[in-house]
Amino acid sequence: MRQVYLDYSATTPVKEEVLKEMLPYFTKKFGNPSSLYSIAQESKIAVEEARERVASLIGANPGEVFFTSSGTESDNWAVIETARLKKSRGNHIITTKIEHHALLHSCKYLETQGFDVTWLDVDRDGRVEPGDLEAAVTDKTVLISVMFANNEIGTIEPVREIAEIAKKHKITFHTDAVQALGNVPIDVHDLGVDMISVSSHKIYGPKGVGALYIRKGLTLPNLLHGGAQENRKRAGTENLTGIVGFGKAAQLAGLSLSEHIAKTASLRNYFIGEVTARIPDVHVNGGMEHRLPGNANITFEYVEGEALLLLLDMKGIAISTGSACSSASLTPSHVLTAIGVPMEKIHGSLRFTIGDFTTKDDIDYTVNELEKSVTKLRNISSVSKEKGW
Amino acid sequence: MAMYNDKVMDHFMNPRNVGEIENADGKGVYGSPVCGDMMKISINVENDVITDAKFKTFGCGSAIASSSVATDMIIGKSVEEALKITNKNILNELGGLPAIKIHCSVLADRAIRSAIYDYAQKTGKHYAGLEGFDPNEDDDNETADQKQI
Numbered sequence: 001m002r003q004v005y006l007d008y009s010a011t012t013p014v015k016e017e018v019l020k021e022m023l024p025y026f027t028k029k030f031g032n033p034s035s036l037y038s039i040a041q042e043s044k045i046a047v048e049e050a051r052e053r054v055a056s057l058i059g060a061n062p063g064e065v066f067f068t069s070s071g072t073e074s075d076n077w078a079v080i081e082t083a084r085l086k087k088s089r090g091n092h093i094i095t096t097k098i099e100h101h102a103l104l105h106s107c108k109y110l111e112t113q114g115f116d117v118t119w120l121d122v123d124r125d126g127r128v129e130p131g132d133l134e135a136a137v138t139d140k141t142v143l144i145s146v147m148f149a150n151n152e153i154g155t156i157e158p159v160r161e162i163a164e165i166a167k168k169h170k171i172t173f174h175t176d177a178v179q180a181l182g183n184v185p186i187d188v189h190d191l192g193v194d195m196i197s198v199s200s201h202k203i204y205g206p207k208g209v210g211a212l213y214i215r216k217g218l219t220l221p222n223l224l225h226g227g228a229q230e231n232r233k234r235a236g237t238e239n240l241t242g243i244v245g246f247g248k249a250a251q252l253a254g255l256s257l258s259e260h261i262a263k264t265a266s267l268r269n270y271f272i273g274e275v276t277a278r279i280p281d282v283h284v285n286g287g288m289e290h291r292l293p294g295n296a297n298i299t300f301e302y303v304e305g306e307a308l309l310l311l312l313d314m315k316g317i318a319i320s321t322g323s324a325c326s327s328a329s330l331t332p333s334h335v336l337t338a339i340g341v342p343m344e345k346i347h348g349s350l351r352f353t354i355g356d357f358t359t360k361d362d363i364d365y366t367v368n369e370l371e372k373s374v375t376k377l378r379n380i381s382s383v384s385k386e387k388g389w
Numbered sequence: 390m391a392m393y394n395d396k397v398m399d400h401f402m403n404p405r406n407v408g409e410i411e412n413a414d415g416k417g418v419y420g421s422p423v424c425g426d427m428m429k430i431s432i433n434v435e436n437d438v439i440t441d442a443k444f445k446t447f448g449c450g451s452a453i454a455s456s457s458v459a460t461d462m463i464i465g466k467s468v469e470e471a472l473k474i475t476n477k478n479i480l481n482e483l484g485g486l487p488a489i490k491i492h493c494s495v496l497a498d499r500a501i502r503s504a505i506y507d508y509a510q511k512t513g514k515h516y517a518g519l520e521g522f523d524p525n526e527d528d529d530n531e532t533a534d535q536k537q538i
Contacts, residue, residue, distance in 0.1 A: 304425060306449035310393075310401065324425050325449035330489065332425070344422035380407050380453060382418070382429040382445040389422050 003316045004362045008202075008294055008355030009151055009179060010320060014245065015204040015356075021248040022206065025241045033238050034229060043240050050247025054211055057250040058177075058196060059187035066212050066230045067243050071178035072102035074197035074212040075145075077223040077234075078174040079106045082143045082195075083115055085221050086172070090140035096120045096128050097338040098155075099147050102197075103176050104334070107145070116140070125287025126155030126339050134165045144173045148180035148196070152322060152335040152351055153286030154295025156184060163192040172218070178202055178210075182253035183261065183292050194218050200242065204356065205249030209242035256356075264354045265293035267363055271352065272296050274367045279374055281385055285341055285349060294354035297322070297336075299345045302384050303377040308350060311373035317366055322349040344389055393450060396484045400454035405461050408443040415511070417503025417524070420496050426452040428500040430460065434508055439463050439471055444500070451486050451493040458482050459497035468505055472518025474498060 005013075014022075031040035033047050048062070055062040068074045083093060095107050097119045107117045118136045120128050128146055144166045149156045159175055166173035174195040177186060182203035188196055196213040200206055214220050214233070226235025253260070276282055281301040300308060305321030312319055322333030324347060332346040341349070352366070383389050393401070413431035420427040426448030433441040442460040446453050459479050463471040479494040480486060486494060503524040509516055 302447065304448050304452070307401070307453060310398075310450045314402065323449070325452075325490075342423075344425075347422070347425040380404060380445060381447045382427045383422055383447045 001316045002365060003318075004358075004366055005318045006352045006354060006358065006362070006366060007318045007320055008358075009154075009292075009351065009353035011201045011207065012204045012355055013357070014206055015249065015252060017252060018205055018245045018248045022241045022245040025244050030240070033240065034227065043238075046244050046247075047238055047240065050243045050250075053247040053251040053254075054198070055213075057181065057186070057254045058198065058213060059189055060213050061216065063231070064188075064213050064216050066214060066233050067238065067246070068210045068212055068234060069208060069236075069239065070210040071100075071176065071197050071199035071202075072210075073223070074199075074210045075100070075102040075174075075176055076106050077212055078195040078197060078214075078220070079103065079143065079145055080110065081221045081223055082172050082174070083110050083113075085219065086142035087114075090138075090142040091115045092118070092138050092140040092142065094118045094120065094133060094136050094141060094144045094146075096122060096146055096157075098122055098126060098150050098152075098335045099145070100151055100176055100178065103145055103147065120146075122155070122338055124339050125290070126150055126153050126335070127287065127290060128157055128162070130158055130161040130165060133162055134169075137165070137169050137171065141169065141171050144171050146173075146175060148175045148177035148186070149184060149292050150286070150335060151179045152333060153297045153339065154179070154292035154353075155286050156180065156290040156292065158290075159193065160191050166194075167192055179292060182250075182257070183264075183294065185257060188213055188215070195220070200246035200249055203249045203253045206242050206245040209239050209246045211246070260356060261293045264356075264358070267354050267358055267360065268294050268296050268352075270360070271354070271363045271367065272298070274363070275370065278367060278371050283345070285336055286339060292353075294358075296352045296354075297349060298352070299341065299349045300374050301345060301348055302381045303374055304347050305350055307377055308348070308370075308373055311376065312366075312369060315369045315373075317369060320351045322351065323347045344383075392487060393454070394484045396458075397451060397454045397486065400457040400483070401450045404453055404457035406443050406457065406464070407445065409445060410441055410443050413443075413504075415504040415506075415508025417500045417505070417507055419499035419503055419524075420448070420452075422447055425449070426493060426496055428452065428456050428496045430456075430497075430500045430504045432463070432501075432504045432508065434468060437468050439466055439468060442501075442504075444497075446496075448496070449490070449493060451483075451490040452496055454483060455479050455486075455494040455497045456500075459494075459501060463501060468508075468514075468516055469518055471501060472505060472516055474501065 305323030306325040
């Protein structure tokens, strides 16, 4: 059966060049970068080369990049340790209602530790209004964390404006750029952010490795305590193969960034055009102007997303849904809720994310199967355009 | 998909008894699109035997599969027998559902009761199995039922 993968925001396949670069570090060049003999020094050099490559992709100095196990660890480290550090100065944190769970649940945890969190609303497009953010600042505010780009609807937030506000009020600003990396040009110094979380497996690198950019001069206590790895900032033997892979993936992403953006945006626009022309009663969730190039989040009215996901899966198409039925918690997407999508339409939402290996044929095949599957489920459905919800 | 067994997938992919019976003897609805699933069922009854049942469901794969299997189960049964069908019977007939999906089978059992209730109201009949049944009762009771499974 034909396989069409349209869930690049969930994860990406490791590129051949990336895998090739990683392989020697599993077997021949396996030395612990902290050891002193030759093969260990080779490992150390490989880690530092990877650091330069990741730093280069975000415009940072290599000394400002610290490898972690994941975007989630980076988020936890940035938010929880900043909060702990500054608690004597203030206990107020500003974030948004549409953050990734890694950030959302870190802030929920901090609420249990005596912090007050302002959860900013977003507009229908999913954007934070910088004016709202500034209005939320108090003399107790010690941290602002707003994601660079949303994982469900692809909205790109006004990070530069927010960074300016943070700087003006001398508040630490962190942004989760896991979805933005490799999809949007990022220059940390130009943006003026203090910390950025990124992850390897969203940019055709291996899973299990992320990084936190920490601006030079910013103090951030350690989250993990132990050995002297990562310039004494993050203990634990380096995930050598993962870091090497992340470095190679970052290098490739940098080299093909504009080509990647143009290609995925063009296929995404073609996809949305075809879906909206051929299937009635569909809505694109989130604004189109400030949006990740490969993201399409669409509600198919009168059907439920998990059922649609299952039918598409039977045709080899991999996508995800904001429906409550698909989540372990049985709660519908907090992001679609925040942009004002009515509950019944959240249940019928699907996220399609296009990547480097997507072809026009994949899109045509998907639109055809989508049309058939939506029709089939609408024929079974107890709600319809004629009869209403 | 590994999430559901073959029988559930078969009833989801090829649901039986989809549709609406015109001038049905009884009609029932349970659930709401806001909650993510809503089943409508219509039945015909002759001599206290359910001769036909059709459904329409807005919902996930297991909601559609349990609607399909539940309508199959009640056709040919007497009204009293149909009223004895529980979530557990529907679940067993489906060969089980993932734990988190079990509430989807509650939908079918409630919708069937609602349709029979409607039939009983229209015809003035009384069924022991309907005693204490309120088609409009809220989800708090549903949660209580789920705990009993």
